[in-house]
Amino acid sequence: MSSITLENIRKSYGRSGPAAIANLSMEIGASEFLCLLGPSGCGKTTTLRMIAGLEHPTDGRILVDGKPIVSVADGIFTVPEKRNMGLVFQNYALWPHMTIRDNVAFGLTLRKTPDAERDAIVNQVMTKLGIAKYADRYPAQLSGGQQQRVALARMLALKPSVILLDEPLSNLDAKLRLEMRAELKRIHAEAGSTIVFVTHDQWEAMTLATTIAVMSEGELQQVGTPDDIYERPANRFVAEFVGSLPINIINRGAVETGPLVAWLDQVLTHFDIDAAPVASAGIRPEATRLGRLSEDEAARCAAGYGSVVDVVPTGGSWIVEIDVQRTRFFAIATENPRLSAGDTTHFWVERQHLHLFDREKQRIAL
């Protein structure tokens, strides 16, 4: 239930190494469920560990509820032991020499919680997470999913004001993943804790988060609700990173004037959009409409056309690969498109599904 503010955080490993995080500023509101999303090596773990105190920023400030816990310029650094944050490690980091019960109880013992109260809390947490029956086993005797729940229990027993999770679901099978996601949502709803969740799985981020922060190479790309991120990507990176199938990108480069560019220009004119600042456009496969239109209709909705290369059923939807004079365009149909290789098809897009970017690859608002 605490808000966290990062101000101008820079982090470089080693004395003169390149910065893993160049200059990061963001605010995480109290009771928010924030997902840090980004490709491997973009600095998600580093950010999380700096919030927890396991790494120290080279520069900048971190505030919790407005009070600095780290401030390089003022010589402030609160040690992790004193931050009252819960962290679940990607590999759980359970203590192999302690039973499950002791693992969960250790933090409370450190806080000198009275025995009776401690046991009550430990039992309650273990029951809630369904690990009570393993209380006297050692971590090595549990499956990955069970260990994961122990790691969660260990963290929850201390009722931390901030919960930090580093890809906690990545080692689980699909079913367990669903269960744990539900568990996390419940924890968030019940305790109202501030949660920062690291993942490079956008689907996980979309379904869990109240807010998503997309990172790339140590820089923040966009912060917003899942809908914001998906529907209004702030730049090309976000547009390309988010989405189940890669977004179709059409470059209006000076050199490249292929058939798709011609179509794009036609679309822009059709929607009455000034084409001058548009350097590229993105169209999500799932936002692409398909079908055979009469010439009239095609003109009315500014449709392009191409020949179908392949139709891949994916259970409930169909990925259609279209060849537009040797450039590829992908579409997803939610109803069986009844197309087969060699067929000619039209495709068109609605105005709100058109993502336009300028020369700096930033979004052009419509």
Added chain:
Amino acid sequence: MRKDKNINRSDAMTLQTDSSEDTQRPQPATKRLSYLLRVNSADPTLMLALLLLVVFGYLILAPVVLLLIDAVTVHFADIARTKQDLGDLTFYYLNRVLVSPISRDLFWWPLAHTAIISVAAIVISFLVGAPIGWLLSRTDLIGKKWFSTALLLPYMLPSWTFALAWLTLFKNRTTGGQPGWMETFGFNPPDWLAYGALPISLILALHYAPFVILLFGNALKQFDTQLEDSARSLGASPATVARRIILPLMMPSLVSAATLIFAKCLGDFGVAYVLGAPVGFDVLATSLFRAISTSQAGASAVLAGVIVLLGTISIIIDMRLLKEAKRFVTIGSKGAMVRQTPLGKWQAPAFAWALLVFIISAGIPLLALTLTTVMRVPGSFSLDNFTLDYWIGTDLGTTALRQGILLTGEFWLALWNTVWMVGLAAIGAGVLGLLVGYAVVRSPFASVSVALRQITFLPYLVPGIAFAAAYLSMFAVARPPLPALYGTPIILVLAILADQMPFASRAGISSMMQLGREPEEAGQIVGAGWFRRMRSIVLPIQRNALVSAILLPFISGIKGLSLVVVLAVPGTDLLTTYAIRLVDYGYSQAANAVVVMLCVVAFTGTMLVQKIGKANLSDGMGSK
């Protein structure tokens, strides 16, 4: 270019637009320093590393450096002779040891003897060990499992025990005291058989043959039989295969075993002392001992320096080769297939050979030692000759030791000393080793890690007797904060501890590497401070590693003679030095009884460590 302007603002979250003056605001250096201090004060690893560096600088580096300085500066006793002032740079000692008329007896002959016995020991141990290494790793030899422990037995026991056993069997009237078995049987062994180069080489060879068995055997195990097969299918004869393929691939392990044996022979004091002294056969180690016991500090420093130099060279060669060998291992171990050669009609001779080696290298010596302790006249098997007097008798007719050793105060004192001094040193080494491991793996500065690792490894390059000499240089006088330590138990404890650090710190480093930092960070997150994390998380997880890092040094410390023989005085006798004192007096039975007790302790200890797991004997080989 700032990215901020690209960022969407949403209701839930606002982004601080970082104004450029924010980052350009000059940060006072003192604040930044205090920030770094605060960060590091939360984590005393660096402090720990620096502290350990100071401690081992004092306990390891300083003695060795002082020793080297001692070799080239004027000592008090020699002011008149050198006509120089105390502490001046001088070549007097170098000259005396290496060039002067007495250099032949002091250095050159001992050097030649050392070379002869080392080479002989290496050759013999290869002849004995290599076939056995092959039998144990690549054939269906009957009783293989038993042999692989039994044949390593000589290495588990102190080398000079076998010298004592030899003496028990072959001694003649050149030394006084009780007769040897051969004498009792009516055969008077000539000096060349009883003492000197022959028995010394033989005993060192048998003692270090386990090196060859293990190293050669392991290399053979990792060696892919498919390579052999493919060569043979190309038409190469077995002899060609052995010469052109197996031998080159085995070379690193063979040379490695040879250099290790050389390094060990160089520092081995006990065997040469027991069997060489009666006929004035000196090796470098005994010559050094003589120089020390006649208070020739300068000369002993030079001798010790030479031993250190030779030891260092051989270990460096060995390490080079081990790296080489690792490369071969990775080549070979990829899908390596080890085929067991059926021995067929050779089974019986092979078995007989292995058994013979066991009987000669362990069976007979141990039996002779043990039997002697219950015989009035060694080697006489008439019934009335057997007695328990040497263990529990009273009013024996001897001048000094008038009762059995179990009734002798000095024995119990020596046993107690051994247990507490070596025990304390081993615990210290084990714990410090783990801390060194922690500091090396976690230190934020690579240079500190490297320095710490190399300092704790240094004693490995310094053979025991030279290390003892170094300790004399260091602690014979007061070195603040410590007073003069010679004659106190402290110098023994410190020397044994320091001497065991190479093994202890390596064990610590490797187990800390395996631990990773997460378990500790998880403790940090739930609120455990550094000491609490050490106590409740790091040490308990490393319990097994710690146990073997204490037990292995303990065992090798119990057996060790070279190091302590220089540093112990009658009041601080350990079992080893006490046994040697008894040998000097000519009390064979009593000395043997002490040695038997020592063997029992060392053997049970080794077995215990192997049971506890992880650590095995080949790990222990790294330790001295």
